[in-house]
Amino acid sequence: MRTLAALGLAATLTLAACGGNDAAAPQKKSELSLYNDKGAWSKYFDGMGALSKQQISLSMKPVGYTDSAQYQAFIKASFRTDVKPDLFTWQTGGMLEEIVKQKQVADTTAVWQEAIKAGDLPQDLAPYYTVGGKQYCVPLNVAYWGMFYNMPVFEKHGVxxxxxxxxLIKAADTLKKAGVTPFYHTSxxxxxVWFEQLMAGMDPDLYDRLSTGKAKYTDPGVVAVMDKWKELIDAGYFVNAGDKTDPADLLKTGKTAMVSFGTFFNTSMTTRSMAPGKDYGFFVIPNVNTSLPKTSVIFESGPLCALDKAADPAASMKYLKWWTSAGAQEKWASSRGDVSANPKVTVKDEALNSITKDAGSGKYRLVNRYFEATPPPILSAALDGFGKFVSDTSTTKEVLETIQKAADEYWSTHQ
Structure with a gap:
């Protein structure tokens, strides 16, 4: 009996080993997991999963995180473990380049070429997803940054x-005198947010040089941006940077009149039963420097990615291809009340449609969001530094020198 049991165990182990090898081979999946750092969007992802099951016989189950740091740590750890996402959200810029170089992300060049040819993705968006001449991931969303404002508050105070x-400054003065905090910011x-906005509106060329290591954070132009930022903070235009209240709640209650965010923030408004054009509006933030030929608009696009060694590569790629289609994007944009990366899709919000159209026509100078434009090690130092600055504006010199130290270390080994 012991011999038979031993033989049975050996056979089981052998089959398990064979199964392990098969597990490394492509598997047929009817449902994909989509890990994301947008836990609040679960119902929208659920809707997309139901639609994909209907349209391409491939459903999707979202696994949402609300803490960005925890999410990034999980995704990076998944590269080394057996708990792997079929699909996952990420960021463009240095963070995408980092995981591409680790050979963790599936090449989507063919998907991009087909989508551009079909008019489902704009050619101008491709550079943000290009690493080493190839495209990786597809746009989960696009966003143009501007100012959301409380319309009843503006109307009440004649703004x-x-x-x-x-x-803009005159409006801030009027609101402040009326007891309304003009702007939102956080530590x-x-x-x-306000660093990138002021720099893009004062010297966008310097902004670009800074993101590529061709300028220093201690340069006079960057100091001038910090001085302008300090001027606004010291004037009392902002909420307490340590306030943990959701900015959407601050805007809805009128405690804050204006919130600078990407168009995705529109979802936060609609989920609070606020109506665009009635309860809130949106405008492009004017340049500080009036001599600039175009108004600078901060732009971002978040990637939806597949693993290079996915459990079912064909299914993952099929889903990414479907995601870019007009049918999928119509649902994705309309459900959230946001803009889409697909030029064929429009949304009901007139202001958002307007900025999407104008941005696509070349009216604005699009500036890559600081979060994506800045290499991760420098970004980490900058986020800490700016958080310190908004709580104590006397720290300008210390903050910029600390960020530049991180920049020097990074650019000494990255050209």
Whole structure:
């Protein structure tokens, strides 16, 4: 009996070993997992999973995280473990390049070529997804950054959406005198927002040089940006940077009149039963430097990726291809009330449609969001530094020198 048991165990182990080898080979899947750092969007992902099952016989189950740092740590750890996502969200720029170089991301060049030819993706978006001449991932979403504002608050105090920087500051003064805090900012994660906005509106060429190591954070132009930022903070235009209240709640209650965010923030408004064009509006933030030929608009696009060694590569690629289609994007954009990467798709919000159309026509100078434009090691130092600065504006010199130290270390080995 012991011999038979031993033989049975050996056979089981042999079959398990064979099964392990087969597991490394492509498997046929009818449902894919989509890990993401947008836990609040679960119902929208669920809707897309139901639609994909209907249209391409391939469903999708979202696994959402709400903490960005924990999510990034999980995805990077999954590269070395057996718990792997079929699909996952990420970021462009240095973070995408990092995992591409680790050979973890599936090549989507063919998907891009077909989508561009069909008019489902714009050619201008491809560079943000290109590493070493090839494309990786597809756009989960696109976003243009501007200012969301509380319309009833503006109307009550006789304030109109500004078209110049001078008008924006005049509006802030009016609101502040009326007891309304003009702007939102934070000391965590999104601490970079006003730095990028001011720099893009003062010297976008310097912004580009800074992101490629051709300029220093201690340069006079960067110091000037920090001085302008300090001026706004010291004037009392911002909420307490340590306030943990969701910016959408601050805007809805009128405690803050304006919030600078990407068009994806529209979803936060609609989920709070706020109506665009009635409860809130959106305008492009004017340049500080009026001599610039075009208004600078911060732009970002978040990737939806597949692993290079996915459990079912064909299914993952099929899903990414479907995701870029007009049928999929119509659902994705309309459900969230946001813009789409697919030029064929429009949304009901007139202001968002307008910026999408204008951005695509070349009216604005599109500036890659700081979070994606800045290499990760420098970004980490900058986020900490800006978080410190918004809490204590006397730290400008210390903050910039600390960020530049991280930049020197990074660019000394990266050209």
């Amino acid at each position: 109109k959406p500004p078209t110049t920087w001078e008008e 965590v994660l999104f601490s970079f």
